[in-house]
Amino acid sequence: MAAVSTRDIIKKFDEIPAVNGISLTVPDGEFMVLLGPSGCGKTTFLRIICGLEKQTSGDLMIGGAVVNDLPPRARGVAMMFQSYGLYPHYTVRKNISFPLRTQRVPGAEIERKVAWASQMFGIGHLLDRRPRQLSGGERQRVALARALVREPTALLLDEPLSNLDAKLRSSARQEIKQFQQRVGVTTIYVTHDQVEAMGMGDRIAVIDHGQVRQMGTPSEIYDDPADRFVATFVGTPPMNIVAQNGGYLGFRPENFLPKAMIKDAACTEFKFRVDRSEYLGSERIVYGVLEGFDPKQAITAKLPPAHVADEWIRPGEWHSFAVRDSALRHFDQDGKRAGRH
């Protein structure tokens, strides 16, 4: 296990930068999530770390040593792919032992380690099956076991949950996080799913157009977005942004409440016209526009349904809404946070 750090990594494909100067440090044992939309360069960056791609410029350090020119097999990192990349012609046992066999680990030790890895992921009874005889969740565990069996310097995960159905995904999320904590391996996890990022990451790096837009803990990313991109990319529904005084004003839908519900603090009031409302059980999402702002700018409010009666929210009605001043975020003309300490 080792820390992974990069300095100004740039990767160009035919002069088009896919990764445009990423510098980050993942301390030993940390769970770092790279979050970004498709095509933002996060997978390319991961492939550079494991050595499948060579960066155009910049340095990559694993465990303090520069590994720019080392081939993948000398870097000691393990990677789990989106479609798992299991070897279809091998049994689960041979799949898991493959990384050990390439390193010419003695047979007895291979057996011991395969037993350890398969027991940890609860797949001991599947060892003699082939990948096609496994369910999606089982395949994922085999892929994880194969990645961890040789105790890698770092574990790289490329959207590992995207092939699972929604129900399995949340349990797999929890499992991966638990294994990571138990083994203590430095982990870099790539995803475009903010729920995975928020729920699993010790820290998150939000990436867009090949650059890190913000790096921080989940609460820093959510509560203190560095710019408009981060503000609108993280959060469902995203942060409301309206133009104001040559800059932008942002507030989260759950902070946009009927005026009557805010009694304890200083707040800013808005006139809100309701266009549509969705009842989702645990919450109610209300869509509408603000008086005095761009009428095309849709605004959402996320309300606790118990506090709002059905007949209270009717399309076309104007209501008095407000946001606590502490929950307002100001962005300058370029979308960067204004007056950020």
Added chain:
Amino acid sequence: MAVIAESARLAVKPVSRFRFILDRRDVLGSIFIAPAILYVLLLVGVPFLLAVYYSVSAYTLYDPTWRFVGLANFEQIIQNPVFLETLGNTFLFTFGSNLLGLIMGKFGALLLLRPFPGRKIVRALIILPWAVPIALATIAWEWMFDSLYSVINWTLIALGIVTRDDAPNWLGSPHLAMLCIIIINAWRFFPFAIVIFLAGITAVPQDVIDAATVDGAGFWRRNYQIILPMILPIVAIGLIFGIVFTFTDLSIVFLLTNGGPSGATSVLGFEGFQVGIASGDVAHGAAISLFMLPVLLIVVIGMLRFIRRREI
């Protein structure tokens, strides 16, 4: 009530049961497949049955009787040392040239997978050995191996590797002649092998290859422990084609060596033609040709079973 009235109205005018006959899968399917079946029956089935009949008769061009002799023809050819040598030659020729073709195909495919300038042109040109008419190609090769004007020997002499006096007589010595026809057939087969390998390798998911790379596999391990086992079923299909076509082939031998020197390159197809057509002993010729059937059947069934077990 309305439903009953509706069905009663329909019953008044029954639709002919042949009106929608072409909508039926089994009927339309049979019509579509019929020409192909007819074609195979007439062009393969009839001659095959004819050959079976000839092989158990005493039919020759000079004595065209249909006298039934049982398996006497087969007994005679099996006891004939020339036939046994021919059988051995056929196996050597078939497996030697297919193995060589496969190896060349595998490496050719690997080379053609990496991007380089002019790759598309090379990919098109590489098909040539397969597409050129066999007669033309063999004549070109005959010149390469000719006893007096051999291009290969001329090159070897010019490079100082051999002297003019002990330059190999390619088509004149038995072992070299066999090597020649193996090389030519492998040369004809390898573009096909390249196509098979290219199709197979590009069908291997990139994630699997990447996973192997990260798992520490180098070039050879990746190729022989991951990619090759995964594409083995498709390669085996290609190999079956190669084996069947080579085993039954007579064109290269007929055009280049005429079975010589002293029968060293005679193969079953050629021998059957020589005995049955050229010498007019139709009954023995048919028996020789039919001998290919059980051999090929065993090879093909064995390989198909192997593929089914390897299916992943």
